[in-house]
Amino acid sequence: MRKRPLIVLSTVAAATLLLAGCSGSGAPESSGTPDPSASSGCLLDAQPGKTSDSIDVQGEGLDAVVKVPADAAFADVERTVIAEGTGDEVVANDLVGVKYQIVEASTGEVVDSSARSEGGEAPVLLDQNSASLFIAALECQPIGTQVVLALPGEVFGEGGTNKVVYAEAVEQLPEVATGTPVDPTPGMPEVKLDDDGKPSITIPDGDAPAETQVAVLKQGDGATVASGDLVVVQYLGVKWSDGKEFDSSWSRDAAPAQFQTTGVVTGFQKALEGQKVGSQVLVVMPPSDGYGASEGNELQNESLVFVVDILATTPVQAQQ
Known part of the structure; x- marks a missing residue:
């Protein structure tokens, strides 16, 4: 990711x-x-x-x-x-x-x-x-x-x-999204949560969208994520082609992950910036906003799907 x-x-x-x-x-x-x-x-x-x-x-x-x-x-x-x-x-x-x-x-x-x-x-x-x-x-x-x-x-x-x-x-602080549930967006993958908040994703029939699409599943009311912020998230990523998981914070003892919004692939960045802490978002991205045609990458030419719980965001201070 x-x-x-x-x-x-x-x-x-x-x-x-x-x-x-x-x-x-x-x-x-x-x-x-x-x-x-x-x-x-x-x-x-x-x-x-x-x-x-x-x-x-x-x-x-x-x-x-x-x-x-x-x-x-x-x-x-x-x-x-x-x-x-x-x-x-x-x-x-x-x-x-x-x-x-x-x-x-x-x-x-x-x-x-x-x-x-x-x-x-x-x-x-x-x-x-x-x-x-x-x-x-x-x-x-x-x-x-x-x-x-x-x-x-x-x-x-x-x-x-x-x-x-x-x-x-x-x-x-909460380690799952606490926002208000939002009605699903037609045509987007289906997301279900277990009792601990861990998501699973079901890919719909048909081709992946040609452009990145973002849907809010839970609407938070916390701080808004800005470009370059240091964010804390839980996330699950699967391939559109077969629905198989390729990356997940939930698979690492459910420990949240932390990174800058500018340090991830473009589609993931689009899913985060402008959203509020407490939100859960679903993003579907074509290869151009993921890993593209990177030779040797397991995600080469793959359309990707992520569900992301946004737990915290902090502006990054310029280096002293």
Whole structure:
């Protein structure tokens, strides 16, 4: 479904190598202590340390003021809980609403925050390939927990600077479309949902349409997807020619997928942009809006059908 690898542009995603670089380390200054993530199932489960414990947070949410001591060492990835929540525990691949600030340690400047998201709460899919920073901050803590995460500059790569993340997972977000059902569009494939919301698609008799067609199956009322947004979706893709599945988030432990609208084939992009979060859409695309005549591709010259649940959308911040 993707036509090229996702190019992540935000400060938030600059730490995508965080888990790979740090998941093997134990608690700060305690190399003889067993790694707690080994038994908990957590990917990192960052522990408190001298730096994270020394950070002062006054207030909460987007109004919080984060103060970092000038002599803070930033010797390791450290996480300190400043207020414990009472909700379900957050784990990798969860979709959660997050209030956060990312602060430049040396200056106290807020370099990114959830203020740029609708309502000041950013939808975050805890995918270790593109949101490892938030996995480190939020995993293995209950919903409602407020944390500070101390990040040495080295986790951001060469030239990186020390940063502090103040974050709270406010709520679990739906992982299926929650919009109002819409009457089916005549001539389009039939979609049925099981009790968990997983779709199946039945292809009608006849030839595939010559142009991309999009039908709304459920009408959401959330934020509108814009071109270039980072979206979170559940999806199922089948070939018009035989109705066989070729790609599906539902087949990967029903974990949602995340990508930019500009990082997928044209027909999929047309299905997403302009739609509202909470919607479920059905798209039928000819090869010209799919994979065309790409030699060696299993979808060469195939008309494709997708049903897509749109779960979240976030504008992508220009690279700092």
